[in-house]
Amino acid sequence: xxxxxxxxxxxxxxxxxxxxxxxxxxxxxxxxxxxxxxxxxxxxxxxxxxxxxxxxxxxxxxxxxxxxxxxxxxxxxxxxxxxxxxxxxxxxxxxxxxxxxxxxxxxxxxxxxxxxxxxxxxxxxxxxxxxxxxxxxxxxxxxxxxxxxxxxxxxxxxxxxxxxxxxxxxxxxxxxxxxxxxxxxxxxxxxxxxxxxxxxxxxxxxxxxxxxxxxxxxxxxxxxxxxxxxxxxxxxxxxxxxxxxxxxxxxxxxxxx
Amino acid sequence: xxxxxxxxxxxxxxxxxxxxxxxxxxxxxxxxxxxxxxxxxxxxxxxxxxxxxxxxxxxxxxxxxxxxxxxxxxxxxxxxxxxxxxxxxxxxxxxxxxxxxxxxxxxxxxxxxxxxxxxxxxxxxxxxxxxxxxxxxxxxxxxxxxxxxxxxxxxxxxxxxxxxxxxxxxxxxxxxxxxxxxxxxxxxxxxxxxxxxxxxxxxxxxxxxxxxxxxxxxxxxxxxxxxxxxxxxxxxxxxxxxxxxxxxxxxxxxxxx
DNA sequence: TTGCTCAACTTGTTGGTACAAGCTGATGCA
DNA sequence: TGCATCAGCTTGTACCAACAAGTTGAGCAA
Numbered sequence: 001x002x003x004x005x006x007x008x009x010x011x012x013x014x015x016x017x018x019x020x021x022x023x024x025x026x027x028x029x030x031x032x033x034x035x036x037x038x039x040x041x042x043x044x045x046x047x048x049x050x051x052x053x054x055x056x057x058x059x060x061x062x063x064x065x066x067x068x069x070x071x072x073x074x075x076x077x078x079x080x081x082x083x084x085x086x087x088x089x090x091x092x093x094x095x096x097x098x099x100x101x102x103x104x105x106x107x108x109x110x111x112x113x114x115x116x117x118x119x120x121x122x123x124x125x126x127x128x129x130x131x132x133x134x135x136x137x138x139x140x141x142x143x144x145x146x147x148x149x150x151x152x153x154x155x156x157x158x159x160x161x162x163x164x165x166x167x168x169x170x171x172x173x174x175x176x177x178x179x180x181x182x183x184x185x186x187x188x189x190x191x192x193x194x195x196x197x198x199x200x201x202x203x204x205x206x207x208x209x210x211x212x213x214x215x216x217x218x219x220x221x222x223x224x225x226x227x228x229x230x231x232x233x234x235x236x237x238x239x240x241x242x243x244x245x246x247x248x249x250x251x252x253x254x255x256x257x
Numbered sequence: 258x259x260x261x262x263x264x265x266x267x268x269x270x271x272x273x274x275x276x277x278x279x280x281x282x283x284x285x286x287x288x289x290x291x292x293x294x295x296x297x298x299x300x301x302x303x304x305x306x307x308x309x310x311x312x313x314x315x316x317x318x319x320x321x322x323x324x325x326x327x328x329x330x331x332x333x334x335x336x337x338x339x340x341x342x343x344x345x346x347x348x349x350x351x352x353x354x355x356x357x358x359x360x361x362x363x364x365x366x367x368x369x370x371x372x373x374x375x376x377x378x379x380x381x382x383x384x385x386x387x388x389x390x391x392x393x394x395x396x397x398x399x400x401x402x403x404x405x406x407x408x409x410x411x412x413x414x415x416x417x418x419x420x421x422x423x424x425x426x427x428x429x430x431x432x433x434x435x436x437x438x439x440x441x442x443x444x445x446x447x448x449x450x451x452x453x454x455x456x457x458x459x460x461x462x463x464x465x466x467x468x469x470x471x472x473x474x475x476x477x478x479x480x481x482x483x484x485x486x487x488x489x490x491x492x493x494x495x496x497x498x499x500x501x502x503x504x505x506x507x508x509x510x511x512x513x514x
Numbered sequence: 515t516t517g518c519t520c521a522a523c524t525t526g527t528t529g530g531t532a533c534a535a536g537c538t539g540a541t542g543c544a
Numbered sequence: 545t546g547c548a549t550c551a552g553c554t555t556g557t558a559c560c561a562a563c564a565a566g567t568t569g570a571g572c573a574a
Contacts, residue, residue, distance in 0.1 A: 042529050055312040056453040063555045064536030187503025194451035194469045194493035196313040212451045212469035236451035246444025320525045321566030
């Protein structure tokens with residue numbers, strides 16, 4: 001009848017029940033010992049099946065509490081409007097986006113002066129190891145870690161716009177601040193990739209097993225040359241990126257205010 | 258001294274050695290019994306540590322062969338040029354992109370007539386359950402499964418452009434075919450998300466444990482209304498999506514021919 | 515030389531045991 | 545009443561054993 005190994009049968013059966021709504025998001029699965037009786041399997045086998053579901057991001061487990069079906073409510077980020085001067089926003093887009101969604105934003109902030117790594121040097125078209133300013137940002141929504149954002153600026157740029165290298169937030173938004181110094185971002189190049197988090201990323205974003213990260217690398221250009229490189233790391237289960245290109249007839253949602 | 262559980266020490270040690278190049282991509286890790294001796298641990302403990310690395314996508318294992326450090330060579334897809342009539346291409350973009358990269362494309366193809374699901378109905382602005390044409394595509398590069406692509410067209414559109422509902426490829430590309438019937442795509446809305454694959458997706462794309470999928474949903478608009486909805490599922494370890502917006506001074510690569 | 519078999523390796527699956535550690539509610543003392 | 549404790553649940557870690565199944569190369573037979 002079934003050629004599938006038993007631990008896989010356990011995982012498949014539970015997955016079907018999760019999909020069909022028997023166990024709704026947020027609900028607790030039966031305990032390991034319950035499942036041992038139900039599937040006539042050893043604890044190792046049951047745990048094997050459950051760990052499959054955990055590594056696939058369907059359920060999470062915690063000691064003493066049991067296994068819980070994950071719920072995912074995604075936050076939609078409109079990347080093509082982000083930092084677009086044609087859509088006026090007060091301050092930076094993250095804060096307004098989150099506030100508009102009725103959530104509470106919070107962020108920690110850090111500024112460093114570092115030599116350019118290979119990745120950054122290539123994108124900013126500067127020499128490997130040359131001086132760059134790194135503005136690093138760790139963002140929360142309702143006290144849940146949401147994303148980390150690292151922006152590198154080339155050394156020549158920070159000479160013309162010194163506030164970049166100073167600690168402390170730039171209230172009006174860096175894009176606007178740079179524009180006021182005659183450096184306008186006229187285009188950008190976005191790269192989007194997905195992978196499993198490193199232990200460091202998992203720690204910073206409080207990512208549990210089975211949740212990938214979205215890597216968003218934006219290189220901004222002035223008329224002349226690259227002016228910044230921003231790498232944003234998102235929790236993949238909580239975020240989605242959207243791009244609007246051209247004319248979109250009949251779309252009402254997400255219109256600029 | 259070490260508060261970390263032993264299986265985690267195993268994983269961390271191996272991870273460091275992978276990062277530092279002791280085990281290069283493609284190289285084999287020591288066997289489980291070797292690691293048992295090295296870490297003075299039981300086989301289960303060693304396997305626990307290794308399975309951590311597997312679920313993080315760093316290594317893969319196969320019965321009889323051992324554990325191998327994964328190598329990832331990513332294929333870059335320029336989504337903002339994809340299906341853009343301003344960048345003339347022969348036939349569809351996938352084939353030319355892959356061929357230009359010196360790889361061999363191959364695809365299987367299927368056409369169905371199906372009622373609209375909730376997701377599709379919402380995006381195409383048609384009634385739930387109304388007739389749509391689904392063109393499904395399973396793409397390979399050098400015989401490695403690369404992506405699956407499902408495109409739904411609303412019923413009203415296929416009445417005006419009947420070849421959509423017929424089996425068989427549309428040589429000149431569907432965007433161009435539709436344009437020749439007076440239906441021009443003047444804008445689109447892209448949604449990008451990442452998650453772990455379903456068992457079905459893992460099977461179709463031959464994804465091993467620890468590799469997420471990239472979900473790319475493109476809804477295309479004519480002047481009037483939505484004309485199509487395309488959901489592409491990529492292997493996250495092999496693909497990266499790029500967007501070029503505005504003017505990008507000094508970028509040479511990926512220029513149109 | 516060619517081809518087959520098989521031993522010796524590898525990981526995969528499944529069973530068992532024991533104890534550690536986190537959480538919750540009941541119990542009972544002050 | 546209020547609070548501390550603890551029993552009894554949960555999952556986490558670690559060990560052991562046995563056999564299944566995939567891979568490879570040595571070595572023998574045709």
